[in-house]
Amino acid sequence: MISALSLGTLAGSDIIIGADYRVVFSSPELQPVAGKLADYIGKVTGNRLSVSGDTDTEKAIVLLTDGGKIPNGFNIAANGNSVFITGSSLSQTVRGVYAFLEKFCGVNCFTSGITVYSLDKIRVPADTDYSYAPYFEYTDTDWLSPKNTEYSLFNGLNGSQYRKIPDEFGGTVDYISGFGHTLTNQFCSKDKYFESHPEYFSLNMGQRKANQLCLSNPEVLEIVTEEVFELLRKKHNPEADLQIVSLTQNDNIFFCRCAKCRAIDKKYGSHAGTMLEFVNAIARKVKEAGYDNVVLDTFAYRYTRAVPHGIVPEDNVCVRLCSIECCFSHTLDDPSCKTNVSFMKDLQGWSEICKRLYIWDYCTNYSNFTGIFPDFGTLQKNMQIFYEHNVKGVYEEGNYTMNTCDTEFGELRAYLISKLYQNPYRDLKADRDAFLGAYYGAGGEYVGEFLDIITENAPKKHLGIYQPMTSTLSLSSKQIAECDKLWEKAEKAAEAQAKINVRNSALSWRYWKMKNRASEFSDPVKYEENKAKLTDDINATGIEKWYESTPMIAFFTSFYQLLFFSLYPVINSIVNLIYRV
Numbered sequence: 001m002i003s004a005l006s007l008g009t010l011a012g013s014d015i016i017i018g019a020d021y022r023v024v025f026s027s028p029e030l031q032p033v034a035g036k037l038a039d040y041i042g043k044v045t046g047n048r049l050s051v052s053g054d055t056d057t058e059k060a061i062v063l064l065t066d067g068g069k070i071p072n073g074f075n076i077a078a079n080g081n082s083v084f085i086t087g088s089s090l091s092q093t094v095r096g097v098y099a100f101l102e103k104f105c106g107v108n109c110f111t112s113g114i115t116v117y118s119l120d121k122i123r124v125p126a127d128t129d130y131s132y133a134p135y136f137e138y139t140d141t142d143w144l145s146p147k148n149t150e151y152s153l154f155n156g157l158n159g160s161q162y163r164k165i166p167d168e169f170g171g172t173v174d175y176i177s178g179f180g181h182t183l184t185n186q187f188c189s190k191d192k193y194f195e196s197h198p199e200y201f202s203l204n205m206g207q208r209k210a211n212q213l214c215l216s217n218p219e220v221l222e223i224v225t226e227e228v229f230e231l232l233r234k235k236h237n238p239e240a241d242l243q244i245v246s247l248t249q250n251d252n253i254f255f256c257r258c259a260k261c262r263a264i265d266k267k268y269g270s271h272a273g274t275m276l277e278f279v280n281a282i283a284r285k286v287k288e289a290g291y292d293n294v295v296l297d298t299f300a301y302r303y304t305r306a307v308p309h310g311i312v313p314e315d316n317v318c319v320r321l322c323s324i325e326c327c328f329s330h331t332l333d334d335p336s337c338k339t340n341v342s343f344m345k346d347l348q349g350w351s352e353i354c355k356r357l358y359i360w361d362y363c364t365n366y367s368n369f370t371g372i373f374p375d376f377g378t379l380q381k382n383m384q385i386f387y388e389h390n391v392k393g394v395y396e397e398g399n400y401t402m403n404t405c406d407t408e409f410g411e412l413r414a415y416l417i418s419k420l421y422q423n424p425y426r427d428l429k430a431d432r433d434a435f436l437g438a439y440y441g442a443g444g445e446y447v448g449e450f451l452d453i454i455t456e457n458a459p460k461k462h463l464g465i466y467q468p469m470t471s472t473l474s475l476s477s478k479q480i481a482e483c484d485k486l487w488e489k490a491e492k493a494a495e496a497q498a499k500i501n502v503r504n505s506a507l508s509w510r511y512w513k514m515k516n517r518a519s520e521f522s523d524p525v526k527y528e529e530n531k532a533k534l535t536d537d538i539n540a541t542g543i544e545k546w547y548e549s550t551p552m553i554a555f556f557t558s559f560y561q562l563l564f565f566s567l568y569p570v571i572n573s574i575v576n577l578i579y580r581v
């Protein structure tokens with residue numbers, strides 16, 4: 001058995017991967033990824049290497065899976081005239097192969113359509129001994145390119161919501177139920193039960209409604225438990241690294257206020273306690289039945305965000321903490337940003353009691369998908385904060401409707417987020433600049449300067465995810481003129497597809513100016529004409545959705561948020577007071 005790790009001696013000279021090299025797979029399951037590695041090496045050097053299962057080969061890139069030597073992650077090591085890529089599992093060996101392509105072969109996948117080959121010779125230094133363990137076990141984001149399998153393999157995305165990674169390439173971490181809001185929809189569904197059993201559903205203002213479940217009803221627990229087991233009988237894969245069943249509240253705040261639920265809420269100090277008691281009960285049964293690679297997921301979202309007292313999640317329960325109320329122009333640990341201070345308290349609290357804490361985070365403006373969302377200054381610090389609070393998985397929800405045109409830096413943001421998942425402490429500025437060069441060509445430099453201006457100015461205002469364009473980014477007229485110049489320069493410098501990319505990204509800037517009546521939109525006589533031109537240009541890209549909901553609904557969404565999340569504790573106390581009378 002060949003093993004780089006058991007040999008301490010290092011040969012003196014660097015390894016040059018020439019045409020006489022082979023890619024060797026040490027077990028049949030590694031053959032597909034060995035073939036893929038040979039293909040990419042062919043694209044770099046012009047010589048596609050042959051692939052072999054003969055581990056006695058000299059001059060080889062050897063792929064191994066050995067959980068005994070590598071507890072979690074992978075190692076890339078040079079030894080003699082061979083290179084060894086060893087992973088703790090198939091998925092980690094696959095990651096090792098893609099890391100090898102990036103680090104040693106100069107292959108970078110910036111978008112699903114842009115893979116850059118920056119070297120024509122592959123040199124592996126003689127002293128190479130590079131180890132990596134993943135920072136997060138689960139990573140996902142939407143946007144455009146992350147839906148592509150090859151992009152996801154290069155950039156380490158492994159959630160199943162937006163991509164299918166074949167099992168021979170390590171597969172995905174699957175939510176084998178729905179992804180969220182499953183209670184009343186998928187489990188104990190309102191369609192099936194509400195008419196015959198309204199008492200299974202939440203009581204509000206004296207009425208049972210199919211908004212949420214009544215979690216203290218033992219029959220509800222029995223039904224959901226049985227439905228979870230039915231799902232496991234159909235979809236459980238014992239070979240998978242991890243499978244997740246989501247038991248998550250519906251997307252409204254009308255949780256049950258029947259006497260029994262209120263008593264449990266009171267006992268734990270938060271409705272999250274009532275939810276956790278319910279999910280824990282099912283999790284214990286799933287564990288007893290031997291489903292060791294299955295985790296039960298629940299939300300810490302809106303009214304279940306506050307950490308309960310006197311109860312902790314079972315080891316096989318994952319809590320997904322959602323940052324929907326947060327501000328994204330200030331880092332989560334910014335003591336001057338009140339909404340973030342309150343979130344940090346909950347993040348801290350959950351991290352202390354939960355062994356598997358995930359985050360559902362946000363990175364776009366849902367009332368203005370095309371408008372500037374200046375969160376570039378907070379992405380890295382926030383990812384570090386998650387990691388430092390024992391977070392094991394992150395989903396960055398962006399503009400999931402993006403399917404035709406990259407406006408509002410969707411491709412850049414997706415790339416940076418993916419890279420931060422791989423390592424929150426990396427040189428993100430270098431990643432950004434590499435992306436800008438690959439995507440905007442010679443225009444990238446000016447787009448970078450524009451990003452610097454909006455990033456520097458972003459902290460002057462708070463930045464919610466439904467906020468009007470007029471109250472987010474604040475720029476002086478001098479800065480606006482400077483930004484206009486930078487976009488002009490970028491368009492002039494870029495060529496071919498890069499020029500189109502510049503124009504599409506500039507739509508976000510024009511959209512911001514339109515909403516703020518700035519620059520060419522400041523002249524009331526020409527406003528309508530310029531707005532019509534911008535509208536035509538946006539429509540021409542095929543963008544179908546400008547926002548998640550109509551402006552009116554977006555307005556009410558903001559209002560709803562303001563009302564329920566600023567005044568919610570007060571309203572809740574009044575409601576509870578009335579019902580206790």
Ligand SMILES: [Zn+2]
Nearest residue numbers: 214256258261
């Ligand atoms: Zn109830």
Ligand SMILES: [Zn+2]
Nearest residue numbers: 327330337462
């Ligand atoms: Zn803020």
